[in-house]
Amino acid sequence: MYLVTKWFGVFLCDEKGVKKKILFPKDEKEISKRLIEIDKNKVLSEEKKIIKNVKEQLVVNEKRLHRYGVYKPNDPFFIEFDIEPRDFGFSENLLHKAAKVVAEEKTLEELKSKDLQIIQMVNALDDLIQVSNLLSERLERWKSISASKKKIQPLENVFSMVDSSIKYFEKQIEDDMRDIAPNLTNIVGPLIGARLIAFAGGLKKLSSLPASTIQVLGAEKALFRYKKEGGKPPKHGVIFQHPYINTAPRKFRGKIARAMSSKISIAVKADVFTKRDIFKELKLVLDEKVKNIKNL
């Protein structure tokens, strides 16, 4: 017996056809509610109900349902046997409407997610830092030829505003980073951590990257040039900003970058998957490693 869930209902079937069914209400809100549950990996109440008192072994094609039957995603039954919504009085126009509700809700939720906000904040921060540098240079030059207070005041105002925005974003990024990625934050600091997330395109994406890619994140142009034209591979991207690397003698930098990125990779995986704090041990190991490299 096969357990099949479609957007319009749940079905128990065998080779001959549908044996038992529970249809969903013909309402886009009700349908979208169930599609969202499914998306969140939950088991629907209709699914629990339909399999009650079923003695036979069930086959399912979603991991979500693996507790209720054997998981066989490639069983030809699922491809050959189509359950048509129209046969049960559902028009696909209803699916169009329900899918839109689901996509809208999920989109909103994902756009709100903290890592995407952090990416925007850290990019804004880097813009502000650039502006601040420009303004401070201008102010200095102006003052060197002695400026009239009245004329220079507006620029001073903007400069101090930019500076307070910088402080604001630094604080906000640090708070959010400690919240979503405590291990990463403790290994490389909130700002480098945030820039790594930005270059990867999200925390989850960062967690799926190999250490060798993390090592050169932010140096994409250099990496591309190397792969196409050969020469020296770039040794480090954003993580070069870390004092471990940029205060080390040049000849050690590549090795330290490699050690760091491997620890970063472990830290981010813990932040995303196990959610356990492992940074104390990681940091000890990393510090030891850096010391050894320098003493070589």
Place this chain on the structure above:
Amino acid sequence: MKATSITGVYKEKNRIYTENLPCCKGSTVYNERIVYYRDREFRSWNPYRSKLAAAISNGLKISFKTDSKILYLGAATGTTVSHVSDIVRDGWVYAVENSPVAMKKLLYTCGKRHNVIPVLADANHPERYGSIVSGVDFVYQDVSQRNQAEIFKTNVFRYLKKNGEGVLMVKARSIDVSLKPKKAYELVCLELEDAGLKIERRIDLHPYDKDHMVILVSYF
């Protein structure tokens, strides 16, 4: 304005067009040109903006019917999806996209199109949209990911009906930047053939896109 050998695709001079859906009269998706011919409204399909238009301009024949069901992976903001939706007017386009930023725009550009079913999901995991999508006539994929052949196969095996077809847009650089484009295409084709898919045609998208190849595949 003349019909071409591809259902739903029209030609005038050297440009191709699709007929706008009645529900979207007067509205454009990416600022394309609208022209009227015998009271019918046509949207110009720009091969520099849409790889499918580029492929068709370079001779690709696709077997869409007005009631085909299409699984479209990598829908982005709906440029190409909107034209496919014009073509399969009485069918369905399941538009899968995993970037919420792109999806937001897609909902805006194609939300009114009654035959587009938006799905915010990762095409690497087709089973996550198993309750929404079922048995399609065509799989169209444009995701520019390194493992795109893998993504294509898993979706084809799960959703493409027997005797169906599929199109894969391959960007050489996303396979491996250090490989020559020809080698990258070769790798993708081999992987598809090993999985039992038949390569029907390969067409370069030059001059519309650099280092892009469209691969037409059939499945028995």
